[in-house]
Amino acid sequence: MSLRFQGIGMTSRRTRERMIARLREQGITDKQVLTVMTEIPRHIFVDNALESRAYEDSALPIGHNQTISQPYIVAKMTELLLENGALDKVLEIGTGCGYQTAVLAKLVGQVYTVERIAPLIKKARDLLWELDLKTVGFRHADGGWGWPEQAPFDGILVTAAPEEIPGTLLEQLAVGGVMVIPIGREGMQVLHRITRTADSYVYEAIESVSFVPFKPGVSS
Ligand code: SAH
Secondary structure (H helix, E strand, O other): OOHHHHOOHHHOHHHHHHHHHHHHHOOOOOHHHHHHHHHOOHHHHOOHHHHHHOOOOOOEEEEOOEEEOOHHHHHHHHHHHHOOOOOOEEEEEOOOOOHHHHHHHOOOOEEEEEEOEHHHHHHHHHHHHHOOOOOEEEEEOOHHHOOHHHOOEEEEEEOOEOOOOOHHHHHOEEEEEEEEEEEOOOOOEEEEEEEEOOOOEEEEEEEEEOOOEOOOOOEO
């Protein structure tokens, strides 16, 4: 692995291990999730000027008015998604910098990720390639349409908050599949887990969260 990926000082593996200790204190227990987050160099997903803050428990700007989610949220969403067993095919809406995508890529069979802002998806694609995470399909599109050619999905993880869940995404969830999604207006969002059963959807409200809004259309 290149030195840039290994990191030094505030971007070193020791700093990552401190982040993991904090995640445990915050109630994250899934060992696989904690291991993967120890391995992935989060600092390469943010601008050089912010690298030393990459392991703080906060969201950070990634340009284009978007953010990298705080480590706790990435860990919590992944844990909720995987709680009922391993997943083969997962759709992610809102690639952003690609950090959450990288975490998923190490834990599930195949990831399909959709982002509406072109430069973000390009950068994420390059980074995941450098990290040798090659089981990921990328698409520049409005995630409200999901990825119909690859549906149904065992898992869907949405990292921007719509006021209401797009029906298309519910349709693209397999029976037995799980969706983790923040829902609600800015300042009033609640993270939900939705499980599709043979004839309905079961909703669980998890906790209050703060995500960037889910926006329609694409931006080049
Ligand atoms: N997953 C990221 C967080 C990304 S922030 C991480 O690991 O930190 C949320 C992302 O969702 C932004 O990049 C935003 O552009 C994107 N987004 C918002 N609405 C979208 C939509 N309708 N379709 C696809 N992406 C969307």
